[in-house]
Amino acid sequence: MENLQLIIPELFISIMIMFLLIFGVFKKNSSQLVYNLTTVSLVAALALIINLDTQIQSLLFNNSYNIDSLARFMKILLILSGIFVMLSSSKYILISKISKIEYPILILCSILGMMVMISSNDLIVFYMGLELQSLALYVLASFNRDNLLSTESGLKYFVLSALSSGLLLYGCSLIYGFSETTNFNQIMVNTKEIEYGLTFGIVFILVGLAFKISAVPFHMWAPDVYQGSPTSVTVFFALLPKIAALTVFIRFLYIPFYELGDQWQMIIIFLSIASMVFGAVAAIGQKNLKRLIAYSSISHMGYALAGLSTGTTQGVQSSITYITIYLVMNLAFFSCLFMLKRNDEYYENIDDLSGLSKNHPLLSLSLLVVLFSLAGIPPLAGFFAKFYIFVAVINEKMYFLAIVGLLATVIAAFYYLRIIKIIYFDPEKEKFETKHNLGLKFTLVASTFFILAYFIYPSGIVDIISQININ
């Protein structure tokens, strides 16, 4: 029973999924209501997580489920992002005619899967969570089924993701074969000696995870899926799976395989450098904002991985800080994207932003702040995110990684500047609508304010994150 008390948030979300499914089927035209109820249940789940007593024992169900400070923080982050995504995209879903009861329920399923992933302390539990979130995401990606791009992106994501899941599962089986257990802590105990099979297992698992956070060279799906999916799903893709996958990365690297650091460190450094550089270079030629943000997030994941590659607690904390600030920046960016609406049509090309600053000074100002922050220019939040990463990286004397990372920032600055140039320096176009729902406005204002005012009190988040216990 004590175990059950600690997974109340997960249980609550599962029950809500079932309830909403039945409710939505029996009540006609209830899609909007189900959507709102989903948001409310996310808020309730958030309250439940915050309320959990952290003092009691954290390993549950035969040590297969871990409720530690890392899981707690990441779940809060996950559900908060979920709430903001729901708030900001409600209008979009109505207008793009994808407002069906399944939509919010699938989102809840996927969030549940991610929560399981975050807390997993066992290969089987981890895989279960992973598949739960992925299956829901396949459907979400192709949710706008009348749209060719959307169906294509769903299929593409499904095929590639299935392949990577296969690799991951194979890696799990190798690990199991060489360590005789699926439990993370037990793996650490049983793998004191390095064997080739084990190394292969680690590599396969890392490949699978790299696919999930779209690190180069396993990023092929990201641009197509980001562009093809409905924007409300793209924002979901850009935020939540990254949190879950990064947590699993931390768990894998820092619990079972911590002793094998020299086996995985080079791989992570390679993934990190490749992602930072490729993401920055490939984004330069893009015309579609969603596609561009896909490459930009590939690049950002490279920085988050750079923090992980240090193998130190400080590095992990810097990665968590990075992902937190990354979430806020992307949330702000997508909120701006949701505001580019004219006559019930959403615009997502860079050229559509031309001269935006003349007609919509406030919207342009927030885009300006977000883009400079994404580029990592002080004094905005994005600078601090990168700063912490480089502090951790340089502490480990990994100068090459730091310098490549900083040079990639300069390349990346170019395409962010290009958008700013189009917004501020180019001739104006037709006006966009200025009426938006409250949730969207709130999301944009809150996230922009966070980015802008972060420098006043940068210690706040760092202090919270520094209390997270990794091992």
Add this chain to the structure above:
Amino acid sequence: MNFPILSSLILLPTIGALFIFFVRSSNSQYQSSKYVALFITSANFFLSLYLWIVFDKSIVDFQFVEEREWISGFVNYKVGVDGISILFILLTTFITPICVITVNATIKNRLKDFLIAILILETFMIGVFCSLDLVVFYLFFEAGLIPMFLIIGIWGGERRVYSAFKFFLYTLLGSVLMLVAIISIYWITGTTDVIKLYELGIDAKYQNLLWLAFFSSFAVKTPMWPVHTWLPDAHVEAPTAGSVLLAAILLKMAGYGFIRFSLGLFPDASLYFVPLVYTLSLIAIIYTSLVALMQEDMKKLIAYSSVAHMGFVTLGIFTMTQQGIEGSIFQMISHGLVSAALFLCVGVVYDRLHTRLINRYGGLVSIMPKYAIVFMVFTLGALGLPGTSGFIGEFLVLMGAFKKNILVATIASLGVILGAAYMLWLYKRIIFGKLINEDVKKMVDLKRFEIVALWLLVLPIIFFGFYPEPLINSIEVSVANMIDMNDLDKINKLALGE
């Protein structure tokens, strides 16, 4: 004294910017937002003037130091001034209101946004000059790129986009290595606090690489040959007020950085790299002076002359003598005033004729006599005529250089002659000669606000030319202390084999 005077100096312009931002925009209120900006920047000037008066010039320590915890256990927000930085703050707060006075003529659209950008920029510039922590310094140093990028890009000339991008990416690329160096310093010494670093010193084996990393940033910003190419583009395309701020203050950040960080933190490395700096400075002085001679565009000519003048500054700093460093600082202040004035002068005729080509003008003396007088003063200031502030700076720098290396000093002196050549020739082609162009005949002489702005600059240029004592007084102790503290003299003597 408990009143946080430096933080107020930093914050006041931002508060003004927020105020202007929240005043609802309509055409009639454009004027009022201008007065708000003027009021705020003037208040800031008087505040910094007060700071200068109460500043104790006989003490070597940093004064008005404020320290507050910022990133916990890592970086503290720390500001303070010594005799050197206080002059740059004064220069910043003096030039900014002059920019605000002249905006009406040059900025036709989105005046409000322009004023906000200038005020925010002023915050960052003051921040650079009084920060006493490397991370805080980096933050202000880089943050200044954002408003300047917008100033060039939104209100600039035809090739504004290209210039804005070049400016931004060049300086960002230069600064990247500095960030690596700052973080490395933290891990080597355990602090980024400049005062503590002065006391601790940095192990000589790290100094060379760190020095190069800082140099890459400052060399781009100074700008030194061969990374100076962004400057002419940025100057030519920027609106007048933008060029003024760029030439008068933004370039000085690098010179200030050389003194405060390169010399202060890495004395051994500075000595090691003296030949490099000498070479680059001499090339800058001679080569860019020759390039300036060839220019057809007034702004480009002044931009290249800025590179040459900054060559004197870097030369003076790395002579590592009392005279050389004092001369460099003096030269920076003087160049800040003179180049600001010259860009304003170009702005004056550009607003009337909308061209910057020198050969479109000629014979202005007969229709714009008032203009001819002030332009004369600035030309003479730029070429360093005795009696103007330009002379003192160049003279001290050359004195320092002669002490160290006669060949270097001789070559640098040639630069003075070249400087006289291009400036006087520019003056001759614009002011004298025959009135050929019909449009030129219709030009009107200086308007009231232009007279105010330009004479405000004439006064200090002549005053400090005849009586440099207040400035020298202010920096003397700090420079002497810098030389003492790092044993620059001793290092020098060792190097010379004495």
